[in-house]
Amino acid sequence: MLNTADDIEVVAAVDGGRADATTDFLPWPWSSLKAAELTRTGSLFHLSYTLATAAAPVFLGQLVQARRDLSLRLAEISEARAYERLLTAQSVLAKERAQLAREMHDVVSHQVSLIAVQAGALQVAGPDTGTRKAAATIRRLSVETLDELRHMVSVLRASGSRPTELTPQPSLADLRRLVDGSGIEAELKTDLPEDLPPPVQRAVYRTVQEALTNIRKHAPGARATVRVQHGGGTLRATVANTAPTRPALPLPSARHGLAGLRQRAELLGGTVTSGPTADGGYELLLELPTGDPS
Template structure:
């Protein structure tokens, strides 16, 4: 709880303690005509009961039980023990603070609402005193106790709705950004394809004609010029391939880390409560920059999925480098808890997008469950990918 919440709850507790004390002494509750020692002790207990509202956010169910216990003691002292004789027997013995105490369990204890409902029903029975049939008494008791739970259900539903709308708006904004990025990438690829189809075809014809001229020319000077033209055409084709590769590759603003960022990913995962271990074999320098960035994205997506869908699991990241390929394996054990609301925030296309990205660099990806209830994601990438690819 924040400091502001504590101050607000303490102020509410003190206010209700003063209100119930004044109301009791004024005869609006169980106060007798001739107060005795028991009455004064009960008045002190009522003040402490009201002050327990200060803990309604951290212990809402115990606070409700404290109010129910106090009401039950007062009711028992009136009847059947007869140790207390109220000046006005047709009043509610529960303090006004009971309404706020009944609010807490349904709003702050969403994981134990069944117990909260049972406690609220028992509390309502004690307050309504059905063994003393009175329509007015039962109606007032139901209104006093039901107002809190009804408000709690309303505000809880409103909070869930606002949270869902906020997450939907954020997700729509992220998806809009991704769609814009995808549109730009598709336009770059289209331009690259058109440039390759149109220019490469013509330059290739020029190179072939220059080669044919070199072979059929009669004098040495013509053959030399034809060879120079052919070499220039070949160089133009090589430069064109590099240019097309740049258009099809990631923009220059892509600053994704390479294989050197694996340790940071594992450390971040461990810091947020998902124990992870990194095992590397071979020389990381064998992986080209493009392959390194792709491998980094694979590990990042795998660790993100574990945090979302397998809380409490342990993760092992294995990376093997050699001259021809880079092999990745991210394996997690079976989860020890059920996924929370975070599991529903993704698009469900993470692995599919990874597979497309890996296929661009001539790699392969496989994913599936393990026998012990865990999950594994394996990727094989070529160690070197030229810019043109």
């Protein structure tokens, strides 16, 4: 079956070459065969020329077919190399995830477990009510962190196999529990519809969570106010704190929290801005478009 114009042209050229060679070698009309008197040298030269004329289209067709086969072979080789590079990259990523899972399980989880144990002991034997309450908060947060770490380890170890079901993601309904359990004197004010997209709700939750964590680390004794409002097609989440009342402890920080919040907001078409306030405090503002002008 002829599938391409090149195939049709090659076959036509071959058939045409054979026909030309036949008619060129055999004189016409056939009745003149007996009358033709050619010398032996002339006949051999004429025969060689005729055979070459007939063979040229055949060689041309073979050349075109070889070129087509070579192109297909090169395309197959390119696809095979691309697939091999993909498999190699996936293998490297799988090894890195497995190593990360081991580090999280053996180091991070172990240390958080120790924090939870020590906080539990302090909760029982604390010298006063404030200390025991703080120890209870530390223990609760440590246990929640351990649960999240265990899930992250299971997800990393399952990379390359069938997807695992993720844990329920936080929403705006969890803001109250987040603020109340932050260990900070904080006030929550919200005025939001109930049908906001889940990615927007998660972005608000993670922004408030990161802001409260930073206040707890860098502004001890400060009071916080969390406002989440919606209007004019834009959602605004503001977390502001007063000036700290005591020096902050020198805790390690990778300084990736705000960068991650900005990246999350940019993916949703929004922005995150932050900076000090006039009273010595700090304010963080998240703005996200919701597409609803109400």
